[in-house]
Amino acid sequence: MRVEALRDLPKSSGLDAVDRVPLATGRKGRWPKTDPGGGIEDAALLILEWLGEQGINAMLRVDAERLAEGRPFWTFAASGGPLEIGMRADGASAALCLSSAVARLRELGVVVPH
Template identity: 45%
Template sequence: MDVSRVMASLAEQGVTVLLKVAAERLRDATRPWTFVASGTPFRDDLLVRTDAVSLEACLEVCLPRLRELGLVIPD
């Protein structure tokens, strides 16, 4: 999966995406990666968010949810 292409596609659809890896959580071996998506396509200030052990794990949780909300996610 081309993550850069996915993020660009989301941005083109009005979604702001934040990807974060927290050093302190990485050291503690807890879920250091965070994915947060927000923006115009969502109503009622909805956020799609997860904390996970890897970037891939974040995407596995959040991308299906974004598809359910009607967004187009490239392969």
């Protein structure tokens, strides 16, 4: 089964779709239905679960104060596991934030499945 969730990313990101990201719930092989018109944000929970399975602590957060100030208000942060140092990515939307985070994780040697 192929989950079409990352198809709207720029080709330079190297992400086209999520093929297989095992669920941490033990129900491997069961995939949630996503909106075919959605973007990377539809795969956010799958990405977070996969990172957790790799021993990486990760979170996606929205900051209302930064929104009110007109600054990028979505933040992705990850640390631990194979990451030698923690990393952070910010964006004005969930899609931009996650796209940036996945690209940064790849730069750090964590190849998120696609």
